[in-house]
Amino acid sequence: xxxxxxxxRVTRADLVRYAGASGDFNPIHWSDRIATKVGLPxxxxxxxxxxxxxxxxxxxxxxxxxxxxxxxxxxxxxxxVPDTDEGTEIEVTAVVKEVTEEGLTRLDVTATCLxxxxxxxxxxxxxxPR
Amino acid sequence: MSLDPSFVGRTYPPTxxxxxxxxxxxxxxxxxxxxxxxxxxxxxxxALGHSDVVAPPTFPVIVTMAxxxxxxxxxxxxxxYSRVVHGDQRFAYTRPVVAGDELICVNTxxxxxxRGGHGFLTTRTDVRTAxxxxxxxxxxxxxxxxxx
Numbered sequence: 294x295x296x297x298x299x300x301x302r303v304t305r306a307d308l309v310r311y312a313g314a315s316g317d318f319n320p321i322h323w324s325d326r327i328a329t330k331v332g333l334p335x336x337x338x339x340x341x342x343x344x345x346x347x348x349x350x351x352x353x354x355x356x357x358x359x360x361x362x363x364x365x366x367x368x369x370x371x372x373x374v375p376d377t378d379e380g381t382e383i384e385v386t387a388v389v390k391e392v393t394e395e396g397l398t399r400l401d402v403t404a405t406c407l408x409x410x411x412x413x414x415x416x417x418x419x420x421x422p423r
Numbered sequence: 424m425s426l427d428p429s430f431v432g433r434t435y436p437p438t439x440x441x442x443x444x445x446x447x448x449x450x451x452x453x454x455x456x457x458x459x460x461x462x463x464x465x466x467x468x469x470a471l472g473h474s475d476v477v478a479p480p481t482f483p484v485i486v487t488m489a490x491x492x493x494x495x496x497x498x499x500x501x502x503x504y505s506r507v508v509h510g511d512q513r514f515a516y517t518r519p520v521v522a523g524d525e526l527i528c529v530n531t532x533x534x535x536x537x538r539g540g541h542g543f544l545t546t547r548t549d550v551r552t553a554x555x556x557x558x559x560x561x562x563x564x565x566x567x568x569x570x571x
Contacts, residue, residue, distance in 0.1 A: 307456075359477050362516050
């Protein structure tokens with residue numbers, strides 16, 4: 294079963310707010326000068342910010358903010374966030390792989406930005422919604 | 424970047440307790456756009472059976488990232504942080520983190536490999552309360568990029 298797609302807009306302001314809240318002040322997430330110096334196309338989102346948005350999507354599908362019992366991803370491609378009002382967009386979809394008798398549901402999650410996958414092996418286990 | 428495989432299995436001393444604050448959970452939830460009342464309102468969290476506001480699933484990275492400096496900055500291991508890229512991340516929960524938790528991290532190096540000139544380092548961090556209750560196990564794999 295495929296779950297409804299959820300879309301998240303990401304702007305530079307979001308990255309600044311996430312840097313402050315998470316304590317991850319790596320300048321590749323706020324300085325084009327430093328991002329390009331290390332070979333990136335420009336400022337990129339924190340991988341953990343992308344994972345947090347996917348976590349929101351998973352919690353929304355599960356229907357509870359405390360339903361996630363296992364959650365793992367591999368970061369495969371950076372999410373480049375241009376310095377514009379629109380920023381960029383991350384699309385998150387998932388398929389239900391298994392519903393266990395113990396009341397757990399396993400999801401395979403896909404996250405894309407501009408049509409390219411930004412995560413692989415993204416999997417979550419949630420308590421099955423009642 | 425070649426990392427010393429003899430570090431596999433090494434466990435570091437427990438970190439100093441991290442006090443999970445209600446306002447920190449609210450700030451983090453706001454930063455990721457998580458608007459569920461259980462992240463913000465203690466009464467809503469209590470209605471779900473928690474003692475205080477509930478942290479979003481990736482919140483523990485605040486605690487484990489700070490704790491991982493033990494490994495990243497271990498001079499004997501010699502990781503060049505300017506060459507580090509985040510590879511994998513996983514959280515396996517015993518229960519959600521809630522405000523009021525006092526969390527201690529125990530870091531263990533699970534895997535050290537070198538492939539194609541890059542170093543790969545997987546750490547497991549057991550996040551427990553000061554009283555010893557397991558809360559979440561966190562795995563993080565970093566890639567230390569080789570000199571091009």
